[in-house]
Amino acid sequence: MRNHDLVFLKHFSMVIVFLIGLTVALILLGVYINSQQEPEPNPVAERAMAERVRPVGAVYAGSTGAAAQAAAAAAAAAASAGQVAYDGTLDGSVIYANLCGACHTAGAAGAPKLEKAAWATRIAQGMDTLNKHAIEGFQGAAGVMPAKGGNPNLSDEQVIATVQWMVDNLK
Ligand code: HEC
Known part of the structure; x- marks a missing residue:
């Protein structure tokens, strides 16, 4: 009877040790697979970057361009009119x-x-x-x-x- 208990304990501990080892191996595998993954793009960061690399000015050509320039000049004149003392x-x-x-x-x-x-x-x-x-x-x-x-x-x-x-x- 005592002998049986000892054998059982021995096998049981081996199973426990094996399961702990398996757990560690799975954790390491998970970390490795995760590191292989491309990170998801962050929409906030993407918008911020698009804002940073946005062109400073816009190109106006043809008749729309002439109209836009005239409007800009008129706006500038109106803005500066009140500023001349x-x-x-x-x-x-x-x-x-x-x-x-x-x-x-x-x-x-x-x-x-x-x-x-x-x-x-x-x-x-x-x-x-x-x-x-x-x-x-x-x-x-x-x-x-x-x-x-x-x-x-x-x-x-x-x-x-x-x-x-x-x-x-x-x-
Ligand atoms: C709020 C009051 C005030 C107004 C408004 C004012 N001044 Fe003066 N000004 C002074 C005072 C005070 C001094 C003397 C500073 C000192 O020498 O301690 C002075 C000195 C001067 C001087 C002599 C600077 C020097 O180097 O000795 C000149 C030039 C001058 N003012 C020109 C003007 C002109 C031009 C205007 C209008 C655009 C004007 N001031 C409006 C208060 C004023």
Whole structure:
């Protein structure tokens, strides 16, 4: 009876060991087969890539092309129309009256009034420096001159014309 038990135990353990080995072998086989598989394409990644390699512009040819170009030009003109300050005037007196004078006429916030005494040392810096300070803005001892007087839609030319007008009209 005891002997039978021992034999049974021996065979049973062998079966268990065999099954464990079979399990490990099947797992390894599964991993191997899976690694041979082509990965499924990811639709999100595919869309992102198509977006990245999309051409920047489109080609318009013939009459559709001419119409599209005319529409684009009209849209650009309409968009820029609102962005030119004071109708793009290069008349310094107009820009000064509408914008710069708010500070410079009364000397608000430390702005130099249009008086020769207030401008002598400033003019001595040279017109280029004055223009640069008016265009880019300037923190001086007296206060802050905002870039383009605070209106970014002014063109550099308009600011330069206004600075020239101010310097020409000192009292
Ligand atoms: C918000 C008020 C304000 C407005 C608006 C303003 N300025 Fe000034 N501006 C100043 C102040 C303040 C200074 C003096 C800064 C300092 O020297 O400390 C100054 C200085 C200047 C100077 C002298 C810079 C230098 O180097 O000494 C010029 C040129 C000038 N402004 C041009 C203009 C023009 C052109 C405009 C309109 C487009 C304009 N400013 C609008 C406040 C203003």
